[in-house]
Amino acid sequence: MKCSDCREEILQKNPEKCPYCGSTNLISKKDETPTVLAEIKKLQKAGKYEEAALKYEEIEMWDKAKEIRKLNMGKISTINIECPHCGAVQPLSSKNNKVKCKNCGKTYVIPKKVLELL
Numbered sequence: 001m002k003c004s005d006c007r008e009e010i011l012q013k014n015p016e017k018c019p020y021c022g023s024t025n026l027i028s029k030k031d032e033t034p035t036v037l038a039e040i041k042k043l044q045k046a047g048k049y050e051e052a053a054l055k056y057e058e059i060e061m062w063d064k065a066k067e068i069r070k071l072n073m074g075k076i077s078t079i080n081i082e083c084p085h086c087g088a089v090q091p092l093s094s095k096n097n098k099v100k101c102k103n104c105g106k107t108y109v110i111p112k113k114v115l116e117l118l
C-alpha cells in the first residue's frame, strides 16, 4: 500500500486512509497483481523459486511465498538426475517422467523410483 498524495509506504493492512496525511487516495499493490502473477508463473517454470517467492512478497501474498519456498527447499530441488547420454547432472524439477538434458539436448526417462521421491 502506498499513499498517492504523500507517497508514504503504508505498512498497515487494508487501511481506510493514509495514517500520515489522512488521504484516501491509496494505491493498492493488488492493482499490479495480474502482471506480477504472470511473472511469477514464468519464474516458477524456469525453476527460479526464490525469485518467485520474493515477487509474492512484493504483492503481500505471504502464504504463497511460503509455499513456493517450501517447494524450493523441499524435495524437488534436492533431487539431481544424471543424463545417461552425457553424464551431465541436472536438478529434477517436475513430475514428468521424461526430461530433456540441458547439456546434450537428448530426452531421457526418469526411473519411477526417482519420481516417487518427488
Ligand SMILES: [Zn+2]
Pocket (backbone or CB within 6 Å): 003, 004, 005, 006, 007, 008, 018, 019, 020, 021, 022, 023
Ligand atoms: Zn499520505
Ligand SMILES: [Zn+2]
Pocket (backbone or CB within 6 Å): 083, 084, 085, 086, 087, 088, 101, 102, 103, 104, 105, 106
Ligand atoms: Zn546429456
